[in-house]
Amino acid sequence: MAIRMMKERIRAIVNQLPFKSYPHRLIVEMVYNVVFWLNIFPHKDGVHEVMSPHTILTGLHINTTNTVHSNSAGMCKYTRNMTIL
DSSP: OOHHHHHHHHHHHHHHSOOSSOOHHHHHHHHHHHHHHHHHSOOTTSSOSSSOHHHHHHOOOOOHHHHEEEOTTSOEEEOSSOOOO
């Protein structure tokens, strides 16, 4: 995973937040969130064709059809409950 891609995604999150300064914990959680979502989906040039890096390392598979919802604007929302919105 490239540092440049992570920085771009973190900047996108920062530009949506209404704060002028950010606590250290918020920055840590933004980085965690970006790394989590980048590792959930398998990469076309990755180690495995079907399994994501997250699945390979943890052995846990996240069912993206139930947990990731997309709206018409192209933004995704993660929900912990498994109901379709």
